[in-house]
Amino acid sequence: MERRKFLATCGTLLAGGSLAAMGSVLAVKASRNEGDMMWQIDPEKCVQCGRCQTECVLPVSAVKCFHANQVCGYCDLCGGYYRANVKELNTAAENMMCPTGAIQRKFVEEPYFEYTIDEELCNGCGKCVKGCSSFGNGSLFLQIQQERCLGCNECKISKVCVSGAIQRVPVGTAYKLKEHA
Numbered sequence: 001m002e003r004r005k006f007l008a009t010c011g012t013l014l015a016g017g018s019l020a021a022m023g024s025v026l027a028v029k030a031s032r033n034e035g036d037m038m039w040q041i042d043p044e045k046c047v048q049c050g051r052c053q054t055e056c057v058l059p060v061s062a063v064k065c066f067h068a069n070q071v072c073g074y075c076d077l078c079g080g081y082y083r084a085n086v087k088e089l090n091t092a093a094e095n096m097m098c099p100t101g102a103i104q105r106k107f108v109e110e111p112y113f114e115y116t117i118d119e120e121l122c123n124g125c126g127k128c129v130k131g132c133s134s135f136g137n138g139s140l141f142l143q144i145q146q147e148r149c150l151g152c153n154e155c156k157i158s159k160v161c162v163s164g165a166i167q168r169v170p171v172g173t174a175y176k177l178k179e180h181a
Contacts, residue, residue, distance in 0.1 A: 037168040039155045042176050043141035045165035048126035048133070052142060055157045056124070062148040063124035063157065065102065065117045065140055066175075072139035074112040079135025080128035081105055081115060097131045099123075119145065143175055 041052075041063065052063035077089065081103050086095040097103070102121035106114045117140075124142060132140040144166075158166035 036171045038146055038151060038171050038173075039144050039149060039158060039166055040169045040173070040176055041141075041143050042165045042167065043143070044176075045163045046126075046129070046142055047163045047165070048130040048142065049162050050125055050127075051160050051162070052157050053123050053125040055160050057150065057152060057156050058148065061124035061157075062145050062150070063142050064119050064122045064145045064148075065124070065126070065128055066143045067115060067117055068139045068141065071137055072115065073137050074108060074114060075136060076111045076113060078105070078113070078115060078132070080132030080140045082131075084131070084135060097128050099125065099127065103128055 053061050056062055080097055082089065082095055083097050088095065091105075098121075100121045100123055102118045102123075104116045104118055106116070108114050126142050129140045129142055132138055155166060155168075
């Protein structure tokens with residue numbers, strides 16, 4: 001066989017194998033049904049230990065902060081946004097609770113502010129959740145972002161979760177939300 005023909009055949013086989021592998025991964029994800037399971041955090045059990053940020057197999061954790069808008073007081077002095085005992089209410093890094101700047105604040109009307117989470121910046125550390133629960137009404141909580149989660153058979157975070165807040169639940173089960181403070 002000529003070298004050129006051999007290389008063309010190898011290239012075709014490699015490309016076909018790659019497409020077949022990608023197709024099977026997509027087929028597995030598409031075939032999820034109600035009997036399949038997913039990982040989920042119970043916000044009532046979570047103690048914001050910080051392990052969601054450090055123990056996920058992904059470079060940036062699939063665990064993200066969520067905001068229960070119906071619970072939020074839209075406070076000027078938000079315990080999830082500002083550190084405790086800040087001298088000034090400004091956005092200087094030393095005043096902010098979030099180390100990545102994932103919490104965005106927008107003025108609504110005196111004295112109310114709207115808080116949103118920039119999912120791309122959130123690393124799942126839980127510092128804002130702990131601050132909101134300690135000095136606020138607890139409207140921030142951690143949850144696994146299913147679009148990011150790999151759905152590992154044995155979630156590394158769940159193995160080290162000190163409160164047992166991470167469990168497998170049926171895919172049809174809705175996200176557990178924080179309903180009250």
